């Protein structure tokens with residue numbers, strides 16, 4: 001289980017090795033993604049709170065990266081954080097994401113990106129529920145829920 005110490009270590013020193021890599025030109029991403037997905041995933045924008053696909057949904061399944069299909073979260077780690085964005089306590093795998101320091105918007109935050117295609121996913125905060133204490137605050141635009149049957 002990842003804890004805040006691990007996230008800080010990843011962001012400050014070195015991230016876990018990705019299971020694979022997918023890199024393509026920004027023009028290719030623009031063609032593949034919707035404009036809203038592109039703004040969030042490649043432009044690091046934040047979607048509006050509450051008015052997003054997965055803020056209030058709790059069906060069981062896997063959440064995959066819209067960009068590359070990598071599995072990012074299991075629904076068993078999703079919880080209601082009253083933030084307006086889908087929130088999770090753990091990634092699907094330790095190396096599913098990479099982390100970096102984000103000082104934009106006059107805040108000190110830890111950004112989470114897909115470790116395979118570098119898509120911006122959201123931010124991680126140390127105010128989640130026990131036992132991990134982590135809150136992965138994610139953009140629905142970056143996620144696609146896939147059911148266990150289809151995965």
Ligand SMILES: [Zn+2]
Pocket residue numbers: 065066067068069070114115116117118119
């Ligand atoms: Zn990805």
